[in-house]
Amino acid sequence: MTGDGRPDMVIREADRLYVYPHNGSTTANPWTSRYDTGTVGWSNASKLLLADVTGDGRPDIVSVRTDTPDPSSLWVYPHNGATGTAAGWNAPYYTGLFGWNIANWLALVDVTGDGRPDMVARLDDGGLWMYPHNGQTGTAASWMDRKLAGVTWSGATGLLIGNVTGRGRPDLVVRESTGALTVHPAGDSTGPVPAPFSAGTGWNLADVMLLANVTGSGRPDIVVRDASGNLWVYPHNGSATANPWTTRFGAGGGWNVATAMML
DSSP: OSSSSSOEEEEEETTTTEEEESSSSSSSSSSOOOOOHHHHHHHGEEEEEEOSSSSSSOOOEEEEEEESSSSSSSEOOOOSSSOOGOOBBBBEEOOSSSOGGGEEEHHHHHHHHSSEEEEEEEETTTOOOEOOOOOOGGGOOOOOOOOESSSSTTTEEEEEEEEEESSSOOEEEEEEESSSEEEOOOOOOOOOOOOOEESSSSSGGGGEEEOOOOOOSSSSSSEEEEEESEEEEEOOOSSSSSOSOOOOOOOOGGGGGGGGOOO
16 A cells, blocks of 8 residues: 555544554564545445556555445545555546445455456355456456356355465455355366365454455465454465464454454
8 A cells, every 4th residue: 555565454434544554563463553544435335445456556445335326336546656654545436337235245356367356246145256357457447247256155254365375366265154264275277176175263253354465475364353353463374275374463452443444
């Protein structure tokens, strides 16, 4: 976000967005201070996502808005190009896409391998769909017609997606109602799809789960907020076939002020 290559935490508190710059720590709380982006109106978003949609190498915000004539319309707020505490977002543009209230989970990740963030959505019936990025840059960037990506995820109480196994593909991480976490490796054209494997139990402690390379290892760590508002980082331990998140360290308390959190 701020241009130093580290994952900054962005939260919505009330109607405003705040950025917590990563302080460089890999073993203790990396988000110890914050700045106000100076923008309001974010309470009108039912979903907020962070990714480089416009192709300038900086994270834009994607918002599903509830305050527009088209219901649940999709808007992109391009990064303003600034660094440090001046980093923020410009006025949005409308993608022309609406009806995103059919999805109860959204994520932005490169599924197609073109280096651009595709939209992955789970619908209320449990179906998983992928909307490919259209390959455009700037305010022409958007998403194309969807493709079915799975139909069995209605029982999941949490979903994450990222390159967990180190194979360069977006693996799906699924939390069941029991609190059990399972990694479902993505398939590719090189051979059979690797079998799913367990990533431990007890994950129902989390009311927010995020996946990002927080510790600088190049692998995705899990960040969770518990019901008391405490934040925890579970560093990826390098395993590609067994639970990669077996230890944790604290990242402070009071995070229950956030009604949305992004990395």
